[in-house]
Amino acid sequence: MGNIVFARLDKIDYQATLRTIVESVERQAEQDETALLSLSKTKLDAVLHENNNIFIPSTLLDNAAEGVNVYFDLENYPFFQKIKEVIEKENKPKGVFRLRRINGNDESNELIAGDLYVLSSLLGETQDIQVKHTNQTVPPYHVIVTVNFGGGTMAHLEYTFSDQDESIELEWSGIKTILEFNSETMNPTDPSLVYSVDSIIESAHTADQRLIKRLNNFSQLVNGGAN
């Protein structure tokens, strides 16, 4: 049973990918080869019940996909992995976390739910989440999520869905430690918001009922308003 990874192909860092990649399931001759497929619900449905080891982004997950492996966009970026290492060094992280993302119009609120999942595993259980958004019919659509993680961490997560280039800014104002990242000021020639297929496979979580329920809960909060 080989791996089948569904991903936005423009997000893949091929140079950092060490696994052997093939472009379709049919060309997957060896067990250790990984088929890398573009995001498509149809393609996913076609391979879903064939005992494959499937990896999908959290934004593609629905209840029918239990048992697949789910990965989170934010969790895969090398910059985020390093930032996570620094914050995790503190026993109980205390501070102000700010995340700002500019995404394409085709991205959905499910991206926000995925970020909340990733951040709650880093900063603690969410005690209170408030969502404020602009009129979705007037582009760009902007969403502000205020999160109290309790235990000394508060966060603002902000999203603009527009036709601008994708970007991420992240700030952590901790105790005697301040972290700042802005994807726009990184590598000027290559996109900085990419990750390897290896990272996707290594960071993925099994989509069990607990994960699905948790993601659904975040998704409802984001789509339905304040909790």
Added chain:
Amino acid sequence: MKIGMMSFAHMHAHSYADGLMKLPNVELVGIFDDDSDRGKEVAEKYLTKHFNDQESFLAMDMDAVIICSENFRHKEMVINAAKANKHILCEKPIATTVEDAQEMINVCDKNDVVLQTAFPVRFSSPMRKLKNMIDDGELGDIVAFRTTNRGQNPGGWFIDKEQSGGGAVLDHTVHMVDIMRWYLGKEITEVHAIVDSYFHDIAIDDAGLLTLEFENGVVASHDASWSRFTEYPIWGDATIEVVGTKKTVKADAFKEHFRMFTSGSKSLSHVFYGNDMDLGLIRDFVNCVEEGRKPSITGRDGLKALEVALAAYKSSEKKSAVNL
């Protein structure tokens, strides 16, 4: 024009006095400060007279005063100055309660004197350029704001609630709320906030995140804190990002800098070379008094910004949004 200064308790008094010294048509005629040591020291520095007594200071022949006392004393000094027919530039926050701010405005109106709130960020070149871009329609309609005002813990009376009225959230919310109101020309109707104390072992807030909604549906986030430590390359920031239907633009009042690396505990410093916004504020106040016009930043502007900061505390306590 003859101008006096009332109290050097707030550190901004020094740069305002420096500004006065640079203006050719202005004379700093005296400094009232009932902290005698401090008052004598600054009077000597600025080659002027020190007054221990407020009444005799206000009896002087002068056109205007600049008040830089502890926040809780703004009311007393503004009212006394207004009754002595002096025009007033008052340090922010204008007061520690909305009721006090309203009373100060009323007394100034009654005595027909100018009451200007000291919001120097309005005189930052990048902030003014962005204002012009908005007014020229370059950004389209404003959809959202993102703002920050983070700095170091000033200590002293700032961390004594009796004297300051509040910590970082009060100290560092009013500037950017004023900028947002100025850019949009609309009022904030809803405030949600988390206010806490993280960074220092003090009995007052040093961190806060505010989420705001304006009367026309524009939403905003604001990060107010004393989270910057002395080794950080710069004192802090005052930033805004304006998300418009045509364009998104950012500005930072402290962005214009070069990086300086030295060997030592503070290896990197950001050396600011941008315009002197405090001088811009002082010059505007002097011109306003000279021309007998309405101040560019009114007492009401100070009150509306204060109202939002105080609502943030209330929201955090109630754990729900506060409507204004």
